[in-house]
Amino acid sequence: MNRTPVLSMRNIAKTFGAFYALKGVDLTVYAGEIHALMGENGAGKSTLMKILAGAYTATSGEILIDGVPHAIRSPKDALAAGITLIYQEMQLAPNLTVAENIFLGSELSRGGLVQRKAMQAEAQEVIDRLGAQFKAGDRVMKLTIAEQQQVEIARALHRKSRILVMDEPTAALSSRETHRLFELIMRLRDEGMAIIYISHRMAEVYELSDRVSVLRDGQYVGSLVRDKLNATELVRMMVGRPLSDLFNKERDIPHGQPRLNVHHLTDNGKVQPCSLLVRAGEIVGLAGLVGAGRSELAQLIFGVRKATGGVIEVDGEPVLIHSPREAIELGIGFLTENRKEQGLFLELAAQENITMATLERDANYGMLNRKKAQNISDDAIRLLNIRVPHAQVRAGGLSGGNQQKLLISRWVAIGPRILLLDEPTRGVDVGAKSEIYRIMNQMARQGVAILMISSELPEVVGMSDRVYVMREGSIEGELLGHDITQENIMRLATGVNDSHHQAVHL
Template structure:
């Protein structure tokens, strides 16, 4: 239902909401209306205030100023329970799950049904009531499945099932597809359409503009914590949404280039990972080259990256850097050789979120800031400020806690800690997951500048547009092995997908496998 059509009173009104954190004005007089059975997309760059606005609605934060009305009544939301009582359910961008419980235990966490005189948790009822929500999402596993056995994408779907179980009339989805496969994303968007048909109102936050084009009735934009305008359904185009978010048009120049004459910087052969001990991986990356690594979820891309960096112990393989054979048995070995990993899950694996930006940036090289075992805080702070400024981290001070930064700025902090250490090989695992188009452009520029300086870059990405626009060559994995490597001028969605599903022959228009980095 479009706002321009005849419709009832709004189910939700947020009027002139403001919020401030430690000297940062996160929201300034933001207003928003949502109507019954409507899907609005909330867009903006990282740090624009989208998640903060929704967290005030979800009870995580309390606004300093402003008013919230649900079904015409003023509500005071001082906590998550107030939000749920008001008929609001929130699917957070960052996972809030416990991997020591099964799926049903996570879905009903904090509201478990009890039975018997001892008031024990009724696990059978919990499992039975959870299963229909899994079925609705097209998940083909039992509600008794331990959460720790699920992939990141599957855990995200459990979060969505939990929100659906609350039968809320207002559903907030903050980057719900950031960890999902194409098929899982399609199923989720179908669920959104089904919920809208049942009268549920949805606020959908996403940087994936194609999803918004499919499901949004209208778009509301935020910029620098303030309303930036809106778009009706008829006005929705990719370029219009980008301009609403960043206030300008972005350069769409194709970034890839021919690297065939560049010398090899890093190579791996005979690599076997713990997930695929019977499959071998071999490839090489040239100086100044960005090798994109594509494939379906579970293909073994992240496991390959972690083995190269030294987080996961490899089952075999030979690594060379500038012609020298390396022994990598730990992350310390990787770091010592100038090999650095920007992990997929930046909050859990790339940052210590309860520490300031300063500590996160300087942690890998504390010896540079210490004398006789004592840290020189002034020297440490100066270095962190320089690195933060170079990457345009939006923060009032490097003493700001990493957990309070937006996703894009958190990613920049992860990058900052490595860039001062003169990388030779940088591995980016889903470098722009959950990051807006403006921050993406900055990270793309950074990656290309690193390549110009001779750094070899391995970029793992599930974003096909990203792979095609940024990669000089594309290596495709399927079930633990590389099935093909394509030069940028022959790579296409069709040719990549052909290899991603295990095909041995290039699709039409693709060149035969590059013998300089043979598949195994």
């Protein structure tokens, strides 16, 4: 590209005390471009964007807009330069109307009186341009998360922003809302806006981005244009090693006797009679399309859902599991799919989240054993490489990868015989995924039987010793050895027979 970039960040450095968060980072973005910014948690993406938005001041380096140096020392400076950052956590006043939020800080007034009708009419024009369904007079608290995002975008358009930064915008959206957001982003791109899109989701980056820049350990690694994008190169740039090394499944772990044996387990609804077996030291994948009944089967095993038939055996002995407490007493841990709503206690400390399942076991005559809880959490933080300044930090303030490792450490703490992992790496970056795979290998080597539910086919293929595939509430088949391929998993998951499986595209 020979034209002048709308944004050039040159040799940006940022220190916090003696710690370098950014070291000489460059970023170039053009008008009419969707530029994805990728990297592991802690790579410096958010720090770089906060410097651009004026929330932080760079220790050194310069920012150019249309080739002209700009001193951005505050959010006001960034807005004046045409830059808007839409944070992952919405920066809206929920008790105000959409129009009042769009004009917040720049209200129309005459003779000291706010011109509410004029603001509402002007705001509605921007809303209509977006194609949004809400009205300028609606209160923000009544809107969905997706609609609140549209309010943030409308505010950026009203300010005539030329550079829009979106930080993990789809984290709380449904697939339909995500699709609508993508349509809007591409329309803004076509109108000439420069969009910087921060995401750890490869599929989104492939679908949206014209270029991708990668940060690692606070440094700029490089950029790829759209036709050069591939998962192997992106992973290598983000973590410094190729995709083939990511899973690092240990294939020499000996498999012992059956640890978990499920016979015809059913709830006569979501789960039809299902049978499966997991041996000590084995990682068994449970694959299938969304809605196939995988999570529900795991919930039956753990006692979250009530079974209407079937038998569960643990180490060869039939057991009755009517509640999660009974499952935990049998040495079964369950990592839920939705960590924030069903797993974590976001307002509690990391230590309290780690020891939640062992408090009763370790209590002395009904009194909490604080010393033992401290030791368990310290050991878990060290073992799982959970990046926290101390064990008392609030769980809700941690990155997605560290939150997931907190949950895994809760079940490691009980000394499990069986681990049920439902989407263990969903919503975490590549580096955290690699560490979670390392922990799974380590637990398997200690004789733990692991049943892993995953919608990521490369993960299922890369980490499983065997794979069961579910379809419409039933186990459709089992795959072993070289038969564990994405094509075979999809063939079973969709019910496509051998003669037609060529029609399945991955």
